[in-house]
Amino acid sequence: MTETVVGAPPAPQPYSYRRSALHEPDWRRFPGWAQVSGEEWRSAQWQRAHCVKNVGQLQAVLGDLVGAAFYEDLAADVGGQATMSMLLPPQMLNTMTSGTEPSGAGSLTEPMYADPVRRYMLPVASDRRTDWTSHPYASRDSLHEQEMWAVEGLTHRYPTKVLAELLSTCPQYCGHCTRMDLVGNSTPTVDKLRFVGKPDTRLADMLDYLRRTPGVRDVVVSGGDVANLPWPRLEAFVAALLDIDNVRDIRLASKALMGLPQHWLQDDVRAGMGRLASTARARGVGLAIHTHVNAAQSVTPLVAEATRAMLDAGVRDVRNQGVLMRGVNATVPQLLDLSFTLLDGAGIMPYYFYMCDMIPASEHWRLAVWEAQELQHGLMGYLPGFATPRIVCDVPYVGKRWVHQVHDYDRERGITYWTKNYRTGIEHEDPEALTRQYEYYDPVHTLPESGRQWWRTHADPT
Ligand code: SF4
Incomplete structure (x- = not known):
């Protein structure tokens, strides 16, 4: 056994923590x-x-x-x-x-x-990759959210939680957007889906569904980005949610807290958030903001100021859900730098890193599950446990799974198999929903040659 040396300098570590000041470039x-x-x-x-x-x-x-x-x-x-x-x-x-x-x-x-x-x-x-630009099983709505709409724009995938897509625009458009089927303007390659219902009718239908579905307690209010909804309409919707007794958690999704912090610093937005937060507190409801930051340099003093403004307004927490992408943040130092900057610099809780979803033309960003597992291992032990982000894979027809929850893994073909313990909103009649294994696919370019050859003969890579 090694003798303990009192007063010895700290051991050298694979990652060295240094608090660094935030920087707003000129x-x-x-x-x-x-x-x-x-x-x-x-x-x-x-x-x-x-x-x-x-x-x-x-x-x-x-x-x-x-x-x-x-x-x-x-x-x-x-x-x-x-x-x-x-x-x-x-x-x-x-x-x-x-x-x-x-x-x-x-x-x-x-x-x-x-x-x-x-x-x-x-x-x-x-x-972009030129060999496998898209995975053969990539699809526009890769999480099948629209199939699970209880009413237009309200995805009921988990037993107690729903996702409310209030609008299909954002103040910024991200190249890897998982909701690329719906969000933003059409591009030369993607003719976007459009909501059919009138905005007010859709929102009223969502509220109506939640009033008659007491098993739902948690509503992610999203889009798009809620920063693009005129404040009075967002406030009215959230206020109506706060009136529904079974709704106990409300999370407002806004990447604009980072991309356009100026929005969240406006007087009317701060005052309105103060009203909502005080009602939420009085009713024992958790009102939080979920943002989306992928790189430490994005956390500037203005982002910290906007976050502080929301926390001062009474929002219970501001959490980050980033997306794991090769070339952006797919190393342990990058993820730890980002997490510490969020936590120390802006008071934002590192919460999740999602694996980039299987949308078209995303193979250059996507990682294999084993790479994500290695990153999760590398993150452990540095941050406080409550602020250690989980890396999750959003498995089609399943939902979020921690990357170490994989049930089986064919490393040669890059196919992971996952199970689940609840039915999505479209599986009432499916007797195998809880026993089936659901597949997710690693990028083909990360496979050994034998695996790449298998995909060449079993799928058209274009
Ligand atoms: S902010 Fe979110 S919803 Fe909007 S484009 Fe980016 S990832 Fe998509």
């Missing part, structure tokens, strides 16, 4: 924003009006700091593989290449290519 380093004032930058209206929606607008901001080849690469993706249209608030664009001082024409080309936020918010054609 937007005036970009030619197109050289004259933008601090007051304009803090304005939600200014941010929304100056979102980048196409290659030309990006060029107007970055100018020749980025070379022509990058813009061409981006245009090729927009016209070719992109499943989401471009929509980038200045706040998010400003966090790209945040550690690099531009020093002349072309100086930001390489940093832009390498940037983790750029990699998922502004995908370029050369990012």
